[in-house]
Amino acid sequence: xxxxxxxxxxxxxxxxxxxxxxxxxxxxxxxxxxxxxxxxxxxxxxxxxxxxxxxxxxxxxxxxxxxxxxxxxxxxxxxxxxxxxxxxxxxxxxxxxxxxxxxxxxxxxxxxxxxxxxxxxxxxxxxxxxxxxxxxxxxxxxxxxxxxxxxxxxxxxxxxxxxxxxxxxxxxxxxxxxxxxxxxxxxxxxxxxxxxxxxxxxxxxxxxxxxxxxxxxxxxxxxxxxxxxxxxxxxxxxxxxxxxxxxxxxxxxxxxxxxxxxxxxxxxxxxxxxxxxxxxxxx
Numbered sequence: 561x562x563x564x565x566x567x568x569x570x571x572x573x574x575x576x577x578x579x580x581x582x583x584x585x586x587x588x589x590x591x592x593x594x595x596x597x598x599x600x601x602x603x604x605x606x607x608x609x610x611x612x613x614x615x616x617x618x619x620x621x622x623x624x625x626x627x628x629x630x631x632x633x634x635x636x637x638x639x640x641x642x643x644x645x646x647x648x649x650x651x652x653x654x655x656x657x658x659x660x661x662x663x664x665x666x667x668x669x670x671x672x673x674x675x676x677x678x679x680x681x682x683x684x685x686x687x688x689x690x691x692x693x694x695x696x697x698x699x700x701x702x703x704x705x706x707x708x709x710x711x712x713x714x715x716x717x718x719x720x721x722x723x724x725x726x727x728x729x730x731x732x733x734x735x736x737x738x739x740x741x742x743x744x745x746x747x748x749x750x751x752x753x754x755x756x757x758x759x760x761x762x763x764x765x766x767x768x769x770x771x772x773x774x775x776x777x778x779x780x781x782x783x784x785x786x787x788x789x790x791x792x793x794x795x796x797x798x799x800x801x802x803x804x805x806x807x808x809x810x811x812x813x814x815x816x817x818x819x820x821x822x823x824x825x826x827x828x829x830x831x832x833x834x835x836x837x838x839x840x841x842x843x
Contacts, residue, residue: 579619580609583628588650592631595638595657602647602664602683614639659694670701678711686720712748730769732838745769749826751838756781758816765822772829772838773821780813783830786822794830 583589583606591598596614610619612632617639622629632641640658645651648667653660655674662670662681669686672679678694681687687704689696694711698704703720706713712730715722721740724731729748733741736754743750745766752764753774764771770790775781785792786807798810821828 576618577612577614578609579611579621580607581621582606583608583646583649585646585648586626587646588627588652589643589645590627590629591641591643591651591653592629593641593653593655593658596632597640597658597677598643598653598655598660599640600643600645600651600653600660600662600665602666602668603644604647606646607644608646609644611642612639613642666700734838753833753838756817756819760817762817763820765820766826767824768826769823770826770829771821771823772831772836773819774831774833774835775812775819776833778813779817780811780815781817781819782809782811782815783819783821784809785828786820787824787826787828789825790823790827792828792830795835796830796832798830 589608591600608628610621610630612619618633620631620633630643632639645665647665649665650669651662651665652671653662655677657676659677660672660674660679662684664683666683667685670681670684671688674691674694676693679689679691679696681701682699684701687698687701690707691711692709696706696708696711696713698715699717701718704715704718704722706724708726708729710728713724713726713732715733715736717735719737722733722736722738724743726745726748729745731743731745731748732751734753738754739757739760741752741762743764747768748766749769750764750766751772752762756762756776756779758780764773
């Protein structure tokens with residue numbers, strides 16, 4: 561029996577709380593769960609296992625082209641959902657209320673949409689997250705796009721381009737290997753401590769908060785600074801051209817990278833990598 565026919569049989573049979581089926585390469589797993597946590601783990605096989613931790617509900621599986629839709633039937637849509645998937649599939653998770661965790665999908669793309677709950681992703685080829693209310697933590701990922709309304713963002717050990725936008729959010733990026741970084745916040749602090757590549761572009765901007773940028777020694781960059789009610793606070797000597805350390809620019813090395821740091825109501829801090837440790841939840 562093919563994977564699609566097996567999924568169809570599952571969808572029409574008596575609902576089970578624990579279901580396993582095999583998928584070929586090139587499949588996308590779309591998980592939808594209204595209430596309750598969702599935990600996804602990547603594995604080395606070709607099996608997908610779906611476990612609903614609710615005694616009254618059942619698992620539903622439906623195939624549509626190259627996509628398998630997975631979730632809980634209505635009576636079990638407030639229990640936690642645990643899913644094991646091959647590490648190379650693309651995974652999307654849509655939730656309304658509950659935390660979402662995705663670990664080990666090292667060779668697939670991960671997309672998350674949630675209204676109320678924290679998001680944690682460790683290991684993914686690409687990441688796209690949109691969250692209304694909740695913290696977002698990413699680690700060991702490829703290129704990432706993150707949009708949050710109310711919740712902090714921490715990205716660690718990411719590779720590739722990073723684009724992050726927050727409304728009420730502190731945004732921290734550490735140990736990054738990125739040639740292009742764009743971070744904006746309305747109300748929150750921004751912190752970047754990662755590689756600065758030749759020809760790279762790094763833009764950090766917040767309306768109400770501080771901007772901290774860790775500049776490695778020996779890099780070449782053109783650095784522009786803009787702040788209305790704050791000032792530039794470097795921890796090392798610079799040759800700054802501007803007025804009262806609030807707006808202007810300076811160049812280090814060959815100036816090949818472009819760095820733009822902006823804060824309307826906050827300071828701009830230039831430090832060396834590892835010189836300071838960012839706070840998380842004021843801890």
